[in-house]
Amino acid sequence: MTRADMSNLPARECFRPLGDNVGNRLRATTAVLARALCETRDALTRIVATTLAIETVNGMAKTAPMTAVAMAKMLEAARTKG
Numbered sequence: 001m002t003r004a005d006m007s008n009l010p011a012r013e014c015f016r017p018l019g020d021n022v023g024n025r026l027r028a029t030t031a032v033l034a035r036a037l038c039e040t041r042d043a044l045t046r047i048v049a050t051t052l053a054i055e056t057v058n059g060m061a062k063t064a065p066m067t068a069v070a071m072a073k074m075l076e077a078a079r080t081k082g
Helices: 003-007 022-039 046-063 068-081
Strands: none
Touching: 022 046
């Protein structure tokens, strides 16, 4: 899969070649974030870049614990609640 192919995929599909290994996915995500910050260093102020990085990591942290089992439980709870 080429970089151009991956730019048109939903984020979760970009991880498919890495398999289910959480460590590999974390390293890849960290590397991409670092590269994005390096490539935009002349366009973003340091405070904007830092805020972007922190917000990205914070958003990832909120969704990372959602395993398939946890997601199914959450959906079932929402169905029975309503």
